[in-house]
Amino acid sequence: MIDKTVASAADAVFGIEDGSTVMIGGFGRAGQPVELIDALIAQGAGDLTIVSNNAGNGDTGLAALLARGRVRRMICSFPRQHDSWVFDGLYRAGKIELELVPQGNLAERIRAAGAGIGGFFTPTGVGTDLAQGKEERVIDGRRYILEHPIAADVALISAYRGDRWGNLVYRETARNFGPVMASAATVTVAQVDHVVELGAIEPESVVTPGIFVDGVVAVPPRRWVDHGRFVGGVDIDGEPLEVTR
Amino acid sequence: MTGLGRVELAQRIARDIPEGAYVNLGIGAPTLVADHLPDGLEIILHTENGLLGMGRAPEPGAVDPDLINAGKQPVTALPGAAYFHHADSFGMMRGGHLDVCVLGAFQVSSSGDLANWSTGAPGAIPAVGGAMDLAIGAKSVWVMTDLLARDGTSKLVSECTYPLTGVACVSRVYTDRAVFDVMPDGFRVRELLGGATVAELESLTALTLRDRP
Numbered sequence: 450m451i452d453k454t455v456a457s458a459a460d461a462v463f464g465i466e467d468g469s470t471v472m473i474g475g476f477g478r479a480g481q482p483v484e485l486i487d488a489l490i491a492q493g494a495g496d497l498t499i500v501s502n503n504a505g506n507g508d509t510g511l512a513a514l515l516a517r518g519r520v521r522r523m524i525c526s527f528p529r530q531h532d533s534w535v536f537d538g539l540y541r542a543g544k545i546e547l548e549l550v551p552q553g554n555l556a557e558r559i560r561a562a563g564a565g566i567g568g569f570f571t572p573t574g575v576g577t578d579l580a581q582g583k584e585e586r587v588i589d590g591r592r593y594i595l596e597h598p599i600a601a602d603v604a605l606i607s608a609y610r611g612d613r614w615g616n617l618v619y620r621e622t623a624r625n626f627g628p629v630m631a632s633a634a635t636v637t638v639a640q641v642d643h644v645v646e647l648g649a650i651e652p653e654s655v656v657t658p659g660i661f662v663d664g665v666v667a668v669p670p671r672r673w674v675d676h677g678r679f680v681g682g683v684d685i686d687g688e689p690l691e692v693t694r
Numbered sequence: 695m696t697g698l699g700r701v702e703l704a705q706r707i708a709r710d711i712p713e714g715a716y717v718n719l720g721i722g723a724p725t726l727v728a729d730h731l732p733d734g735l736e737i738i739l740h741t742e743n744g745l746l747g748m749g750r751a752p753e754p755g756a757v758d759p760d761l762i763n764a765g766k767q768p769v770t771a772l773p774g775a776a777y778f779h780h781a782d783s784f785g786m787m788r789g790g791h792l793d794v795c796v797l798g799a800f801q802v803s804s805s806g807d808l809a810n811w812s813t814g815a816p817g818a819i820p821a822v823g824g825a826m827d828l829a830i831g832a833k834s835v836w837v838m839t840d841l842l843a844r845d846g847t848s849k850l851v852s853e854c855t856y857p858l859t860g861v862a863c864v865s866r867v868y869t870d871r872a873v874f875d876v877m878p879d880g881f882r883v884r885e886l887l888g889g890a891t892v893a894e895l896e897s898l899t900a901l902t903l904r905d906r907p
Contacts, residue, residue, distance in 0.1 A: 476743040476780075477766040478759060502780075529821035530766070540819055549820050552742065553784030553827035560781040573788060573827045576861035578812075592861075621760040621777060622743045628779040656779075679758045 453615045454644055455664045458488035461638040465494045465603055472559065472630040473501040473511055474606035477530070480623035482607040482640045483510040484668040489605070495519040500559070500599055502552065502626060504528035504536035515539060524599065526552035551579060554596050556629055562598035563632025563661070571596050604634035608657070609677065611641035615659030616650050620677070624656065631661040638664040642671060697840065697870030697888045705730040706887070707796060707838055707868050711737055715793040716786075718742070718828060721765040724796040724838050740792055742824040744783050747775030764824065784824070787831030795832035797825070799839045799867075801854045804880040804901065806864040808837065809856035822859075829860030841869040841898060848899040850874065850881060871895060880904065 455461045462485060465471065471489070475481030490513055497520050504523050505512030512535040514520060523545060528536050539545040550558065551573050561569055570593035574580045584595040606627040609620035617639055619627055631637045639657075644667045673680060698706065704726035711717055711727075713735040719725050728750070731737050739748040741763045748763060749770035757768040771777075786792060801809040811825040812818065829835060839849050850867065866884070867874040872895055873885040882904040883892055892905050 477762065479743070479762050479766075480760070527821045527823035529819040537819055541817070547820070549822055551822050551826040552780070552824040553788055553831075556780035556784050571788065572830050575830070576807075577826060577858045579822065579826065619777070621758065621771070622741070622745050622762055623760040624777055624779050625743050626780050629781045673758070674760075679756075679761075 452613045453659065453663060453665050454613050455638070455666045458484045458640065458666050458668065459491065461485060461664045461666045462488045462492050462605070464636070465489060465492060467494050468496045469494060469602040470498040470500065470600070472601040472604040472606075472626075472634055473499055474604070474625065474627045474630050475511075476502050476622065476625040478506055478510070479621075480607050480619070480625050480627060481506075481510050482605045485605040485607075485638060485640050485666070486510045486514055490514050490517060490519070496521050498522040498524065500524045500555075500601055500630075502526050502555065503530060504533055506530060506532045508535065512536070515545070518544070520545060522546040522548065524548045524550060524555070526550055526555050549579065555599070556626065558596055558599040559626070559633045560629040562600035563629060566598060568595055568597045570594065599633065601630070601634040602636065604630040604637040606630055606637065606639050608639045608641045610643045610645050610650060611639055611662070611665040612645050612647050612650055612659070613665070614647060615639070615662030615665055616655045617641070617657040617659075617662060618650055618654060619656055620674070628657045631657045636663045637661055638666060640666045640668045642668065642674065697890075699870070700726060701730075703838060703868060703870055706873070707836065708732065711794060713737060716740055716746070716791065718787070718792050718795045718832065720795070720797040720825075720828060722798045724798060725763070725765065727796055727838070740783075740786060741769070742783055742787070742828070744778050744780060745769075745771060745775060746778075747772045749775075784827050787824075787827045790831065790833060792832040794834045794836060795828050796836045796838050797828060799837045799849060799864075800843070800856045801849050801851050802837050802839075802864050802867050802876070803854045804850070804852050804876070806862045806876040807854050808835070808859045808864050809854040811859045812857045814857050825859050829863045834865050835860075835863050837864050837867045839867065839869055841871045841895070848901070850899045850901060852901065871898070874903075877904065882906070
């Protein structure tokens, strides 16, 4: 019997080693696997390269990992946000390396790694500072630059439902980088709001097939979602307005 | 000569978006355009973080943190909306599937180069997000901006001095004083706004402008 469910977030991140490249899903806070990141913080691995669209928000999740000095290098598209003070401080102090990648190139480089593509020519970034040092080629009269795949040792992502084979369904715009990151890492762990019985996810509706997923961890359900439906009453951080977590 | 306000400019841009168009509105002022799309027309808004059919902001107390726009503000999804992952979302841009994209700008050059992601100031933390993908992706890339920067210099220039976001990518510029088309031989005034004259615009921009055809 195949059973990819893992008892706890701590068990799921147990094997992550110092110096690993770790993809972390999410766009801002939406889809950020906060419980898995908290477990990674507790687990202690350092000298990490993190691939994620942003570089942390507030003082929780990815920002908390950064604050503990565990990250040597960030590969991301948009580190600077109104609530990214942790990254801002590290960057200004010269304590973290940054590889800035246009967002679509970031997604496609991750997708390429997962799909076995050795590189691709993209028009995004042509003629800009971010194309410096990259091979340029004219194809059918249009300028393109060569971009290389980004693979990872581990991907930590967040989905809404998952089964023991690792099939995943996401919720709304929290899907974002989850599907491509799942395909691009040697080991992919998904935290899910609900682990469901095999067959409970319609095969037509599976977004990430289980072949891309190695571990599925249930995290406590969020109070503002009931049976997949939004029931309201939260602030933008996802904190219930009338219910204390 | 008094320029149009932000809201009036958003209204002006909204009038040029046809029914059935797939449209991406950039972070900042361009998001105002969404509030002024004509009632009754079906125009589909795309947000880079994986949604087609984006609706307006939710009612207070009905904020769903899983449902946000590119600026990470809460939004809603209309009936008929679709969610997709990031590689698909940027494929929609890069693949030329979006009809219109409206972006802000620091500078636009007379050859349609766009600078809107970095002022190149030393010590600034660089962040590009989807700006470079949007700049080269849509069938029509429109810029929404004041004609003059805060320091009084023209944002329409012969050559951008700020770092480029995209090369020869802008087709039209909506400013508070006039609407300009980017033509093979430079900016052409498409429409004067707020009582401006072509002579005043040439004085403000220090550019030679072609007048309306």
